[in-house]
Amino acid sequence: MGAPDDSDCSLAKAVELVGERWTFFVLNEALLGASRFSEFRSRLGIASDVLAARLSKLVDSGLLTRQEYREPGQRPRDCYRLTDSGRRLSVVLCALQQWGDEHFPDIASNVAYRTADGRAVSVRFVDDEGVVTPVDEVCSERS
């Protein structure tokens, strides 16, 4: 499959890295605290080979780190933690969920995004002075 003509732009690079359904779900579970292979597998119901491929790609791309841990009497296993860059994808995941909430009003979201002191946050366009700008007042243009 080819790439769009702007394949060297940052949107295209981001989509190449994370624009795949299982990758979104793996990152979402990592944000929710999953770190072990078995946690990802059981929470997502994903085939082991698919999960292993997605985790390896995310490690190679600098979104997750892989560390070894060992429980008493067990063989060493790997666990996966978000890097700072991986954690910043929470903005993308929250924006997608928010859009899903609007587009499918009968379907609940299952993740809440909050400040450390428990207040709800959402994802919005803001202008250069930090003022929220309604989405229908935003235009995009090729720069």
Place this chain on the structure above:
Amino acid sequence: MGAPDDSDCSLAKAVELVGERWTFFVLNEALLGASRFSEFRSRLGIASDVLAARLSKLVDSGLLTRQEYREPGQRPRDCYRLTDSGRRLSVVLCALQQWGDEHFPDIASNVAYRTADGRAVSVRFVDDEGVVTPVDEVCSERS
């Protein structure tokens, strides 16, 4: 391929609809003003059958409308316009591009998001009072 255990949540539904690389690029071009099949095809360098399938899915899902137009001496052709719901995906696309800008600092973005009077906007977490909240102060939890 299976679906995650939370396959009835709004994130999963959103990912099923738009979490595919060509779909992101098609929506991005629609936001930038593309409306004709030939415009999408030439801007993206996408195979016609892939483009037709993506456009039809986006029409069926209520993100694009399909309308007929006819130029003098030509056969009727279809053009595609974003619905309000499709247009609201600009938040997701801007968030993805922004993340790409941070993760790939040497690569330029090719789309600028602006207010109607030309001021730059970005995508941020904001709290319930409209105050910008840094991404590293936001937690997600299953609700």
